[in-house]
Amino acid sequence: EDKVVQSPLSLVVHEGDTVTLNCSYEVTNFRSLLWYKQEKKAPTFLFMLTSSGIEKKSGRLSSILDKKELFSILNITATQTGDSAVYLCAVSGGGADGLTFGKGTHLIIQP
Amino acid sequence: EAGVTQFPSHSVIEKGQTVTLRCDPISGHDNLYWYRRVMGKEIKFLLHFVKESKQDESGMPNNRFLAERTGGTYSTLKVQPAELEDSGVYFCASSQDRVMGRGYTFGSGTRLTVV
Numbered sequence: 001e002d003k004v005v006q007s008p009l010s011l012v013v014h015e016g017d018t019v020t021l022n023c024s025y026e027v028t029n030f031r032s033l034l035w036y037k038q039e040k041k042a043p044t045f046l047f048m049l050t051s052s053g054i055e056k057k058s059g060r061l062s063s064i065l066d067k068k069e070l071f072s073i074l075n076i077t078a079t080q081t082g083d084s085a086v087y088l089c090a091v092s093g094g095g096a097d098g099l100t101f102g103k104g105t106h107l108i109i110q111p
Numbered sequence: 112e113a114g115v116t117q118f119p120s121h122s123v124i125e126k127g128q129t130v131t132l133r134c135d136p137i138s139g140h141d142n143l144y145w146y147r148r149v150m151g152k153e154i155k156f157l158l159h160f161v162k163e164s165k166q167d168e169s170g171m172p173n174n175r176f177l178a179e180r181t182g183g184t185y186s187t188l189k190v191q192p193a194e195l196e197d198s199g200v201y202f203c204a205s206s207q208d209r210v211m212g213r214g215y216t217f218g219s220g221t222r223l224t225v226v
Binding site for chain 1: 213
């Protein structure tokens, strides 16, 4: 069965800290890995990764994929209180049409 | 551009009753997906429509769940009769093509509570 495991499940840091969120996966016929940010309601798209070793960046956020070791990391530098959210990792592939999600990492940034 | 709209935001029903959730995708998006998050678990795929056709319903939990997308526009997900374990947040997503990425947009979800 396809599986996505995120760690940690929860993380509390202070503003200005750098955090690294982890996502490992097992899926047949891997196509892509996606990161989402969920604040109150709808998950919003952050990154899609399909190739190993190519870092995607958007401001203070960056992500990279390792298809050999089957994991991805999401880095957030100089964190701000607005970064507080649940960060979801999802994989496309496997037997079903939809995404396979991890449970998410609940990130809390304290002032 | 209007996003994916789900109605209602929250529904509380008694065990044994029927509930219908609605999803309005982004206009022009042929692909519509339903997902569910039960408390403490990950978001799980339920099914995928392309226009009005069910492409993949491998994630539907049992025959108490019925999804429709007549005319290929909005979709409904009916739970009949509802059970306690059906409580959770039901998300809808839509996309223009089947490639995942920025164009794969989620709605805010419907929180279903069965008491």
